[in-house]
Amino acid sequence: MSNMSNVSFPPQIGNYLLGQPLGSGVSGSTFRATHIHTGQAVALKVQPVDISYPTNTHERKIYPLLQGGVGMPTLWASGVWGRWDYLAMDLLGSSLDRLYRKAGKNVMDLRSACSIAIQLISRLEFMHSRGVLHRDVQLGNCVIGLEPRNGTIYMIDFGFAKRYLDHKQKHIANRTERSFIGNYWFSSVNVHCRGKTCSRRDDLESAALLLLHVLTPGGLPWTRSGVPRDDVAHDRLKREKRGALPEDLARGLPEEFEEFLRYCRSLNFTQQPDYAHWRKRFHDLANDLGCTHADKFIWPPPPAPLRPASRPTKPRSHQSQFPDAYVAGLLQGLARLNINKESLNRPVLGDKKNVQDNGRGMGLLLKKPEGTEIIVISDGEQGPVHRYNKAARIVKLTQAAGQAADNRVLAQITANFVKVLQDSNSRTLTREGFAFLDALHKQLADPSVFIIPLRTSKTRSSRSQEEEEIPGEDAPHERRNRLNILRTSLAKAQDNKTLARLVADFGTLIDRAAGRKLTKDSIAFLESMADRLQVVVQV
């Protein structure tokens, strides 16, 4: 299929003068455009009429069903002009994908996640109320409005949308589909891995996966090796997706995220989701975290509140005493705060008594970027100080890696990372550890390779997955073997791209290890990485 970025478009289509390109997909390109008579600015989605996947003709039928809904773009005009099929719709702002990438593709804060949850659930509820499924929920298809509507998330791209109610309001039948329609990252397990027909539950599951993605350093596990380039890689991705348990995907996050995914997966094919319930749950979560007006998406997000209003910090059986995401949110918020003496005197920030007499220093130390003041944070409980200390050090190294300008600096940072891991009692690679690997990877990879378009899937036959087995963890000897192979490749690596790939492979390997534990071999790999970075010259 032709890539739209290579197609040359005329200066005018219909009554619209084409301006800046806004985005380009597999089947069309979208431009900022101006109406020649009224001057109205619109987004013009243009496709050649003879394209293999003429989604505009399909979208043209879907848009009228959705007009008038909050967060549904208005379709102002559509038609065919010579060899061009066009749709003129509301001009909107950045996609969540773009915002997320611009933010360094690290984790989003919990407030933003809650407001995406609340709005996405509402958008899907509205679409479903009009008898339509989106079937391609992903970050690139959620865009914010232009000011003053930049707090509203809009759904775009109805190229895969489908009616699930017929004209007699009868629900479509559940069957095994011959081809897969959706996207690799966020399509539900039932649709993507089991070849089932999409229904309302699957749109919602995509939303649940999207939320977990933005809250997980490095994203959902199956997104970390990039877009699968062949069937074998795609089958691997599906196995990984199918085998991932909600409790693992949501480890360390407030329970709402795990429960929401479980809920979506528990729904029957024709069942109407309880949208209001889940909206309320995310509202309440935001309130508990001290965030106000969470139904409004604010970007960049306001600083995280210094102390959650009423969120109980009950430990969950499978995690440490304090939700990682809360700590991450706190760190992010604090990092953004312009701290001055007054704010340091705020009583809510850590009980200094608790930490000053701790021989190892503090709970968390964060230096103000310019440098002199230090914020001391304690969770106010008998918190795992070592854990926080390790986390804070890794967070700093991650920031440093993100700013490193050459391989020598990265080498030093990586060596420091190894040191932190060695100093720690626990050998688990934590979320912060994965975020570090992610930052290292990002620095080494060609951004245009690493920052992959989230949607590359279209249709494909997917039958063999029924025979797939759910993957287990790698056996230790297998992991050793793979690590050895990685180390051999590392010793030969000549460029940053190869190093980036090895970092990604290493991350995947550890992710699949029992308890995400780092063995001596894995530490040795990281040490060799630091050494190799000294040698490989950046190109």
Ligand SMILES: Nc1ncnc2c1ncn2[C@@H]1O[C@H](COP(=O)(O)OP(=O)(O)OP(=O)(O)O)[C@@H](O)[C@H]1O
């Ligand atoms: N109404 C709009 N206002 C502003 N930008 C838009 C608008 N519609 C689309 N875009 C931009 O163009 C990009 C591509 O749009 P869209 O997803 O509709 O096209 P597509 O050809 O189906 O792309 P893909 O195949 O990648 O999904 C979006 O991610 C967004 O950044």
